[in-house]
Amino acid sequence: MNTEKIWLVTGASAGLGLILVKMLLDQGHKVAATSRDGGALLDAVGAKLEGSFLPLTVDLADERNVRRAVDATVTAFGGLDVVVNNAGYGVQGALDSLSDADLRGNFDVNVFGVLNVIRAVLPRMREQRGGHVFNISSILGFDGGCADWGAYSATKFAVSGLTEALAVEAAPHGIRVSLVYPGPMREARNAHGHKPGGDPAKMAQALINAAQAQYAPLHLFLGRDAFDQARAKIQSVQQELARWREMSVSIGVADERRLAA
Template structure:
């Protein structure tokens, strides 16, 4: 098991980021935790010499580079990067404005890329490291109406993680995309989750019902965030981490169902799908 690691965790003020920071410190690691504001609050919650809090917004590339430099100056290296910062957006595609969709991608996808690019030169120099990207079960299957844009960002995270893993393997750097199901965090709080400003009457029986369901679900999700954090620390401490990891029984079941459904559809349409090649010339 790897010990005395230096972790860099984005979005650490609450939710998964907070719990992962807590678990990594408890395991004896050093943690650079990023927040968008009020760094003193997080510092006082842990009161640990092994915690260094940095203020940055992942969508601002200059802030990201400066935050990573501060981390290196403080602890000398970064062994584990946890790209956790993100938020949810609920709305039908027709309801979501261009600016809302871009803001969703700016944080969940381009913010992740900003942080990853800033950290990679230091990991490559050491020829070791582990990048853990917090994705979602919705990165495999858009399970409900109204989640297409958020789900698209998580599909992107899964694809980026897989490609990044292939690129970084020669440098001894691992990449894991973690896909949680429903966990009892404050994901539905105003700074973690947003509804599209427009609400069209046409979608009241689909997306509208989902808006109500989200409110009812809050506080009743099956997953325990502290247990997820423990899993993340475990995989970062091992020598052969997975490339993809669903977390939560609901995530495992949903991803398995998606794969089975896709395989069935491929089989049903195989003859037509395979009819597009050039005829074999004798």
């Protein structure tokens, strides 16, 4: 069975994005990849694969720039099957210490860049009745309790929220959507200063496996740190729901009517 797909990966000049692009090319897929410097991206991939690899210089915050990149991908490869919204960066600092420019710049790339890509690819995927969108959030887009990373966490919570809505909107058109929560990877220290243990190559392969799976996950946590942190957050919320249940449900209109009776 031919499993070759046409992929578009944003933020591919380093880290998970670069590893994913190399892995996809090694496995015979066609890949368009974006970076702010397409020439540097071509050098980073380390291979000139005519007909298989398309490096694109893209400013994801520029909607027209993004649309041109998607058009170029379809023109070069004849279609588009899988999109990975991977581009993003973190702004560190206490929330009251960050400038308006810092905050808006972070949202421009991490949130509005994702939305620009979605608006460009969804009409094509609806027309072809299929496709798969991976939006890379972060474990800090599920559990925001990490001091000095509130701005980054806010952008990733936004990605998580819009992705859940996208999944509902896209499903009737045969489009699959996955929200990915990576934990820290071993190429850098994590937000707590600990040496992370996540293997970016294994994370990249997990995305490929999810794209090939019969049933794609909506929520995909990658890394033991991410898995454990998510489970702890869920347990904490469940405990608070139970502790404050009486107050929570007491304000409902139906409850007031019962009390009046």
